Structure formats: structure tokens, C-alpha cells
Amino acid sequence: MTDTAKLQQQFIRLRSNKVFELTVVFVIISSALLVGAKTYELPEGVALLLGWMDHLITAFFVVELTIRFLAEENKKRFFHNPWNLFDTLIVTVSLVPINNSDMALVARLVRVFRVLRMVSVIPELRLLINALIKAMPQLGYVLLLMFIIFYIYAAVGSTVFGHINPNLWGDISISMLTLFRVMTFEDWTDVMYETMAVYPLSWGFYLSFIFFTAFAFLNMVIGIVVNVMDDEHEKIRKQKAEANHEPTIADLQQQIAELKELLVEQQRKPEVGPDEQRS
Known part of the structure; x- marks a missing residue:
């Protein structure tokens, strides 16, 4: 096995790791709570702390998406999955800076929709x-x-x-x-x-x-x-x-249906008598 194959196997194990999946879910929930917290009037220090947390969450999503991409065996078909395409779009738009930008409103709205990433992470959803x-x-x-x-x-x-x-x-x-x-x-x-x-x-x-x-x-x-x-x-x-x-x-x-057909065919066959066997 080559070094590239070994590295990909490690990424696959990391992507399938339950701790990693729970961490992603926790970060998504934290992102949703962070968006809700920003709707209140907060002290300047708290607002600054939430801003840094938002940057850390965005960086985590970039790393998580990169791990999923590297763990994909056929990388050309990675974006054929609608959920991968949706996650990539959300993460990419989240990289748009919120302050001093014409896209500030769009960036804030996209951060609200980051909670929908819960759907792509949890199979039941x-x-x-x-x-x-x-x-x-x-x-x-x-x-x-x-x-x-x-x-x-x-x-x-x-x-x-x-x-x-x-x-x-x-x-x-x-x-x-x-x-x-x-x-x-x-x-x-x-x-x-x-x-x-x-x-x-x-x-x-x-x-x-x-x-x-x-x-x-x-x-x-x-x-x-x-x-x-x-x-x-x-x-x-x-x-x-x-x-x-x-x-x-x-x-x-x-x-079971094939066995029934065999039994029916055997029952339909005429029984061979002793005289016919001798002849």
C-alpha cells in the first residue's frame, strides 16, 4: 500500500469516527447558538469574543470539509452528492467577511443557514x-x-x-x-x-x-x-x-418460491412402478 493510500485510509477512519461526528454536531449547534446570541445587544468585549468564535467555527468547517474531500475515493464525484455541494456552498459563503463589505447581509444570512448542515451530518435527518x-x-x-x-x-x-x-x-x-x-x-x-x-x-x-x-x-x-x-x-x-x-x-x-416450484414439479411427475423399473 502506497503512502497516499495509507493517508486516505486515515482520513476515511477519521471521517467515520464517532467522536469526530459528534464534534461536528456540537460545532454546528454552537454556530446556531452564536447566531442567536448576536441578535441581542451585547457588551463590546462579549461581541469581540463571539466574533473570534465565529472565525474559529468557520475554520473548523473548512477543515472538516477538507477531511471529507480527502477521504473520498473518487474525488471527481465528490460534488455529485447534493449534500456535499450544499455544505461547500455554505462554508464558502461563510468565508465572506461580515464587516465593511457589500455582502455583509448575505454573509449574516448564510451563517443562519449553517444550522442546516445538521441535516447533512445526521443520516436520519x-x-x-x-x-x-x-x-x-x-x-x-x-x-x-x-x-x-x-x-x-x-x-x-x-x-x-x-x-x-x-x-x-x-x-x-x-x-x-x-x-x-x-x-x-x-x-x-x-x-x-x-x-x-x-x-x-x-x-x-x-x-x-x-x-x-x-x-x-x-x-x-x-x-x-x-x-x-x-x-x-x-x-x-x-x-x-x-x-x-x-x-x-x-x-x-x-x-422459497423456487423451492415451491420444485416441490410442485416433483409431485406432478408420475411415480415409476416396480414393473417399469425392471423393464
């Missing part, structure tokens, strides 16, 4: 984000159907209840905001009782809307996300099994 992204096509149709329901109910509410309270039902856009308030159960009974004083049966309008949105559609959204997460967990288990050369559930099911 990456799994959640990946599941949400992969569920977006299915969620898009559910959200489109929900928008149609919102639009229909807003049009009905604006037409029927507009003269009762123009502030809540004056036009279709305001009516949709009112319906969002009803869906989130934010004092929705006050809105309902106001219209029931004029239309006693208007409670059916609100209850049916809540049934469609708060119960039916939101449960559909939860179901889609849960199914996608189950698929992601199954893919991870399959990848681990392949890496460890272990049979997966699908492989076992296939082997």
Missing part, C-alpha cells in the same frame, strides 16, 4: 429530507386537489357570507385566508357563529370543509410521506445487506 423530496410528486396532486376544494369553498363563502362580514368574506382571496384559519382551528367557531346568526344551517359549510381538509387531505399527506419513508428504509436495509453479503427479504422470498 437526510432520510427525512430525501423522503419529503421523493414524496413531492404525489403530494403535488393532493395539494392541487386541496387548492380546488379551497377555491370552491372560498367562492361559495364570498358569495353567501360576503355581506355579513366583508373583512372575512369580502373577496375570494380573503375568503381563502379565512378558510385557512378555519382549517387550523384558530377561533373558527367565532366565524361559524357569526354566519349562523343569519344562516342557521351554515354550520354544515364549515364541518364539511374541515372534514375534507383537516381530516381527509392531511391524513393523505401523512400516509404518502410514511409510505415513502418505509420505501427509503427498505432501500437502506437492502444496501446494508448487499454490502454485508447477507440475503434480503426479497431474496429469501424468491428462494
